[in-house]
Amino acid sequence: SQDRPQKETTVSNRIDSPLDGNILSVHVKVGDKVKTGQPVAILEAMKMENEIQAEVEGTVTEVSVQKGDHVALGDHIITIE
DSSP: OOOSOOOOOSOOSEEEOSSSEEEEEEOOOTTOEEOTTOEEEEEEETTEEEEEEOSSOEEEEEEOOOTTOEEOTTOEEEEEO
């Protein structure tokens, strides 16, 4: 029996693509400080623009995409530490 609360695992410092689509813009670069909810990229999918937001506060340590890239569902976009 576990009496301790489970560690929260739904918030990730790794931002992955929520949909198949094309990266319209990337708003951050490595070294940038971001806040929770801050837009980090715009993804166009099914003719709609989807704002991708940081789920955690921290510093951008990796940007794996650039404007014009095609991404599939689950592709890595940005890492925040």
